[in-house]
Amino acid sequence: MKTVALAGGVGGAKLADGLANLLPSSDLTIVVNTGDDFEHLGLYISPDLDTVCYTLANLVDPVKGWGRENETWNFLENLTALGGPTWFQIGDKDLATHIERTRMMKAGQRLSEVTKQFCKSWLIGPRVLPMSDDPVRTIVNSDEGSLAFQEYFVARRCEPDVTGFEFDGIEKAVPAPGVLEAIKDADLIVFCPSNPWVSIDPILKLKGVRRSLENKFVIAVSPIIQGKTIKGPAAKMYQDLGVEPSALSVFDHYSDILDTFVIDDLDANLAEKITTPVLVTNTIMKNRQDRIDLARKIIEFCSMH
Amino acid sequence: MKTVALAGGVGGAKLADGLANLLPSSDLTIVVNTGDDFEHLGLYISPDLDTVCYTLANLVDPVKGWGRENETWNFLENLTALGGPTWFQIGDKDLATHIERTRMMKAGQRLSEVTKQFCKSWLIGPRVLPMSDDPVRTIVNSDEGSLAFQEYFVARRCEPDVTGFEFDGIEKAVPAPGVLEAIKDADLIVFCPSNPWVSIDPILKLKGVRRSLENKFVIAVSPIIQGKTIKGPAAKMYQDLGVEPSALSVFDHYSDILDTFVIDDLDANLAEKITTPVLVTNTIMKNRQDRIDLARKIIEFCSMH
Numbered sequence: 001m002k003t004v005a006l007a008g009g010v011g012g013a014k015l016a017d018g019l020a021n022l023l024p025s026s027d028l029t030i031v032v033n034t035g036d037d038f039e040h041l042g043l044y045i046s047p048d049l050d051t052v053c054y055t056l057a058n059l060v061d062p063v064k065g066w067g068r069e070n071e072t073w074n075f076l077e078n079l080t081a082l083g084g085p086t087w088f089q090i091g092d093k094d095l096a097t098h099i100e101r102t103r104m105m106k107a108g109q110r111l112s113e114v115t116k117q118f119c120k121s122w123l124i125g126p127r128v129l130p131m132s133d134d135p136v137r138t139i140v141n142s143d144e145g146s147l148a149f150q151e152y153f154v155a156r157r158c159e160p161d162v163t164g165f166e167f168d169g170i171e172k173a174v175p176a177p178g179v180l181e182a183i184k185d186a187d188l189i190v191f192c193p194s195n196p197w198v199s200i201d202p203i204l205k206l207k208g209v210r211r212s213l214e215n216k217f218v219i220a221v222s223p224i225i226q227g228k229t230i231k232g233p234a235a236k237m238y239q240d241l242g243v244e245p246s247a248l249s250v251f252d253h254y255s256d257i258l259d260t261f262v263i264d265d266l267d268a269n270l271a272e273k274i275t276t277p278v279l280v281t282n283t284i285m286k287n288r289q290d291r292i293d294l295a296r297k298i299i300e301f302c303s304m305h
Numbered sequence: 306m307k308t309v310a311l312a313g314g315v316g317g318a319k320l321a322d323g324l325a326n327l328l329p330s331s332d333l334t335i336v337v338n339t340g341d342d343f344e345h346l347g348l349y350i351s352p353d354l355d356t357v358c359y360t361l362a363n364l365v366d367p368v369k370g371w372g373r374e375n376e377t378w379n380f381l382e383n384l385t386a387l388g389g390p391t392w393f394q395i396g397d398k399d400l401a402t403h404i405e406r407t408r409m410m411k412a413g414q415r416l417s418e419v420t421k422q423f424c425k426s427w428l429i430g431p432r433v434l435p436m437s438d439d440p441v442r443t444i445v446n447s448d449e450g451s452l453a454f455q456e457y458f459v460a461r462r463c464e465p466d467v468t469g470f471e472f473d474g475i476e477k478a479v480p481a482p483g484v485l486e487a488i489k490d491a492d493l494i495v496f497c498p499s500n501p502w503v504s505i506d507p508i509l510k511l512k513g514v515r516r517s518l519e520n521k522f523v524i525a526v527s528p529i530i531q532g533k534t535i536k537g538p539a540a541k542m543y544q545d546l547g548v549e550p551s552a553l554s555v556f557d558h559y560s561d562i563l564d565t566f567v568i569d570d571l572d573a574n575l576a577e578k579i580t581t582p583v584l585v586t587n588t589i590m591k592n593r594q595d596r597i598d599l600a601r602k603i604i605e606f607c608s609m610h
Contacts, residue, residue: 041404042347072379078401082426092397096383099346106347121387
């Protein structure tokens with residue numbers, strides 16, 4: 001079953017990894033949010049792409065779900081000693097990714113080309129595509145004003161009250177080469193359990209993406225379980241925006257494009273309120289087997305619908 | 306005795322450290338060659354400044370004489386895995402220096418300002434000045450053509466036959482703020498045992514430096530002992546250029562500006578051929594005490610002449 005997964009950070013990466021362990025590599029394309037990308041210390045940093053790639057390559061820190069396993073922090077410690085900006089944590093291994101990506105991009109390569117080469121180096125089977133080679137920057141509007149995403153997310157620890165979102169550059173940006181083609185060829189589109197507002201929406205708002213989904217079979221996995229997220233600010237964002245955070249709100253968020261929906265066993269009581277077929281299963285991915293099980297259930301469920 | 310030391314890399318840094326351990330901080334200024342500086346991986350790298358500062362801060366790798374003690378190499382290892390350019394070795398701790406320096410310079414600070422702040426962070430007492438805030442780039446002309454210094458020194462391991470040197474930008478460059486003033490105020494100028502061709506000459510060729518030395522008491526320490534160097538290509542450069550490598554050749558190199566000269570005990574037989582007063586002593590600095598001893602002998606010797 002030719003599958004395209006849309007993914008953001010940690011939760012998305014886990015399901016992408018489950019799918020990668022289940023499907024033949026040639027049948028899976030993962031399209032990753034780049035709205036969180038930013039420049040820091042002169043480096044082009046793409047947090048979601050890195051989380052997805054590190055996870056697929058089995059290089060990721062298994063406890064945090066992002067960054068590198070057995071990471072060392074000598075760079076950051078010494079940057080601290082020099083009084084440099086250390087609000088964004090970069091480990092020594094991770095730094096190689098940012099420096100080499102920046103070097104390649106300054107030499108004229110596109111983000112998608114760099115990503116392709118990195119995936120080759122890291123022996124990643126499925127195709128990983130940034131949503132766009134053009135800059136799209138998520139801006140969080142809040143009671144503290146407009147904040148660049150990483151400023152809101154890392155520096156301000158998601159504390160400001162969110163009033164809305166903007167995606168700078170989204171009108172001019174086009175999907176990266178291969179994104180629309182992969183969707184066109186796909187039998188199944190999976191919205192991973194990523195943040196609807198700032199991980200999946202930026203991808204959906206790209207020119208041509210929403211239209212390309214119209215005749216496709218689309219399934220979404222709720223990142224909200226019992227009103228909360230495993231990780232990240234999605235629940236708080238709904239709350240701030242005056243919407244009760246729940247799997248139902250996520251369903252409403254996407255309802256015009258969904259064919260099916262996945263909620264966690266813990267939210268089983270919500271199933272009857274969902275107007276498409278719904279898969280009720282464990283969506284909490286504590287280990288690789290959980291990821292593969294969820295991926296398998298999604299594939300099986302979609303085969304039947 | 307107010308002292309200005311001109312220094313290049315490892316040998317120069319060792320004597321500078323000896324002087325720093327002997328003289329009151331306010332009496333010592335170290336002017337460092339920047340002709341070896343270059344851009345690599347988008348970073349501004351200043352090898353001699355780093356070697357001098359790491360040595361003075363007691364952060365240097367005591368075995369290699371450059372780079373950081375207890376360094377880790379996770380960045381470089383992961384850069385290798387991505388197929389990045391790894392001919393120039395950068396450790397994880399060292400990387401913080403290059404990244405923060407580059408960040409500060411891109412934000413508009415001059416190399417001398419960055420150096421001043423780094424010295425403060427590293428608790429370095431004496432003043433360390435880059436020779437210039439303007440770009441000067443040492444070019445090695447050779448039988449393989451014109452090579453940027455680091456290309457000759459690191460990538461080509463000093464193998465090409467040297468035919469001469471150029472210092473790109475030297476005509477336009479001016480000494481960094483404080484350099485000429487420090488020389489004017491100094492009682493003593495010390496040419497550290499650094500490479501005459503590519504460490505000391507670039508400093509001397511800067512506008513106003515040679516003239517500022519005319520009425521000063523100048524002593525040089527030969528980096529060549531028994532026809533060889535402890536480290537670096539100075540002896541090979543003399544050879545390639547058709548000059549027998551020896552302390553005498555170093556003396557001739559500087560003779561028009563020297564008041565006294567220092568040769569190693571092992572070269573004692575050359576003393577009679579030197580036309581200024583000459584200090585014959587141990588110049589091989591195996592440990593900190595050797596550095597301090599040499600510094601003390603130089604200061605004492607110059608006090609008497």
